[in-house]
Amino acid sequence: MFKKLQQALVWLASRAGEAENVKAVRTAAVMMAKLFRNPAKVPERLRSFRDTIAQHSTETASWVSSDEMIEKGGPFDSCDLRHWVALAEAAGVPFIPAVEVLKLTESEIEFLSGTVSMPNRRPSRSADDAAVLEKNIELMDEIVSGLAASGPPVGSREELVERLYAAMDDVPEGWMVRNIRAGSLELKTLAGAGAAGPEVPEVRFGSDVEVGPGWVRNGNRRRVNVSDHRTLQSVAQGPGGGTSFVARPWVEAARYIAAEDPHRHGTQFAGKGYWPAEWRAFVEDGEVVGVAFYYGWTGSVTPQNAAIALEVRDLAQRVADQAARRQAWPRTMDVEFVRASQHPDLVGNDDVQHWLNVFGRETVSCTLDFLETENGPVLLEGGPPNTPFGGGHPCAFAGHGGPPRFGSRTLTYGVAFSMMEDVLLGDPKTWRETDPENHILSWEEVEALASMGFDDEDADDAVPRP
Ligand SMILES: Nc1ncnc2c1ncn2[C@@H]1O[C@H](COP(=O)(O)OP(=O)(O)O)[C@@H](O)[C@H]1O
Ligand SMILES: [Mg+2]
Known part of the structure; x- marks a missing residue:
């Protein structure tokens, strides 16, 4: 049964990925059509598009590698796992190791993913329009050529694909x-639907193809899957100059908690995960302010969970302290775009300015995720902070402090053991403050609860293995 569910989910995910690609192409097409329908407005729009790209590349170009970060600090990509692993190691905090197995240049990954083709240029009606259109096309070409990677990849497609296989051999x-x-x-x-389990989820399709997390087996050899849509999108949003796979x-987690899957509710796949x-x-401005159950529909307020939340707080604080000591600053483009904006609505908005200060350029602000194991929590990854401008998901805090909107944000103080009533994690429209009691506790309450102690009999038992 578990295998069948895994298979259905992987198949759906791959279809969703395709649909997204189609949507991306369509969005580009619609954008172009709109631009060309109103030629007079095009230069302005294209210029602001170009400015955004320039801001992105100037900011990300200043970010240091994880080796440089450990050696002499500096701003770094808050989404890059290698930094968090390096900081955990330096802090003596247990972490899941990540071994670099494949490096790709920008042109290589672009080549492997296939490029999005631009829609046909439409001939315009009047001669005036034609002249403006010609100008706009020039401007567009200039922008697109500025975006293009540094020439075609060296080597053939076969060589490139062979590298994807070779990366998996060891x-x-x-x-x-x-x-x-x-x-x-x-x-x-798979992980979101509660279908991952204690072993690496490997899903067989037919006799010859098997899909695992991040790789595909064809016959008896595995290759890295670099063209996954989520991966490509994330690479595209990151710094230029290539990327790596680990x-x-x-x-295996210490506990697997069974629950009805809120995402599959009401579908033909409804059931337990x-x-x-x-x-x-x-982490906000160097301090761990909150801890949440990551899969917020599985948590509960118990002395055991309170004790573990305190452990997570301490471990996360050690990672944050390590970064601060090294003057290593996680940076997130969503926040930096807002900071760079001169728009009067933003410059004159006190809330926006307050949060830009909290998530300042030289602060340690981030999220840090831990997996609970038999030997205590281990760092899984780090990521962008939860801000009013985007960034990390608030997990079980969703809805706390009211609906999320630009300039104000989900509050993440204390411990969120589970989501408040009627809040669905995946649907921000449901994020409302209902009643935090029995879901979100202050640190004092958590400390009191943890000090009640528990013995093994009270502890939440790991459910029978999925
Ligand atoms: N090495 C691992 N061991 C066990 N579970 C993992 C491992 N890597 C990922 N997972 C599971 O998959 C989920 C998503 O993986 P993660 O590395 O956090 O990627 P993302 O950046 O997409 O959130 C995690 O929340 C966790 O449940
Ligand atoms: Mg994650």
Whole structure:
């Protein structure tokens, strides 16, 4: 049964990925059509588009590699797993190792993913229009050529594909692979639906093809899956200059908690899932202010969970302190775009300015995720902070402090053991403050609860293995 569910989910995820690609192409087409329908407005729009691209590349070009970060600090990509692993190691905080197995240049990954073709240029009606259109096309070409990677990849497609296979040759069975900036859509879908379990989820399609997290097996050889839509999107949003893929052991959680899957509710796949006990710590300006159950529909207020939340807070604080000591600053483009904007609505908005200060350029602000194991919590990954301008998901805090909107944000103070009544994690429209009691506790309450102690009999038992 579990295998069947995994298979259905991986298939759906791959279809969703395709649909997204189609949507992306369509969006580009619609954007172009709109631009060309109103030629007079095009230069302005294109210029602001170009400015945004310039801001992105200037900011991300200043970010340091994880080796430089450990050596001498500096601003770094908050989404890049390698930084968090390096900081955890330096802090003596347990972490899931990540071994770099594949490096691709920008042109290589572009080549492997196939490029999005631009829609046909439409002839315009009047001669005046034609002249403006000609100008706009020039401007567009200039922008697109500025975006283009540094020429075609060296080597043939065969050589490139062979490298994808070779990268997996030394990766042990039972490991997963992901891009430094994000996991694959398949992984996220399986994990989100509670269909991952204690072993690496490998799903067979027919006799010859098997899909694992971040890789595909064809016959008896595996290759890294670099063209996953979620991966590509994340790479595209990151710094230029290429990207890397890492292999990690699949780590068994100490507890798997069974629950009805809120995402599959009301569909033909409705049913129970099994989620690993996972936690997210929220760091603002150097301090861990909150901790949440990552899969917020599986948590509950118990002395055991309170004690673990305190452990997670301490471990996360050690990682944050390590970054601060090294003057290593996680940066997030969503926040930096707002900071760079001169728009009067933003410059004159006190709330916006307040949060830009809290999530300042030289602060340690981030989220840190931990997987609960037999030997205590281990760092799974770090990521962008939860801000009013985007960034990390608030997990079980969703809805706390009211609906999320630009300039104000979900509050993440204390411990969120589970989501408030009627709040669905995946649907921000449901994020309302209902009643936090029995879901979100202050640190004092959590400390009191943890000090009640528990013995093994009270502890939430790991459910029978999925
Ligand atoms: N090495 C691993 N061992 C066990 N579970 C993992 C591992 N890597 C990922 N997972 C599971 O998959 C989920 C998504 O993976 P993650 O690496 O956090 O990618 P993303 O950046 O897409 O969130 C995690 O929340 C976790 O449940
Ligand atoms: Mg994650």
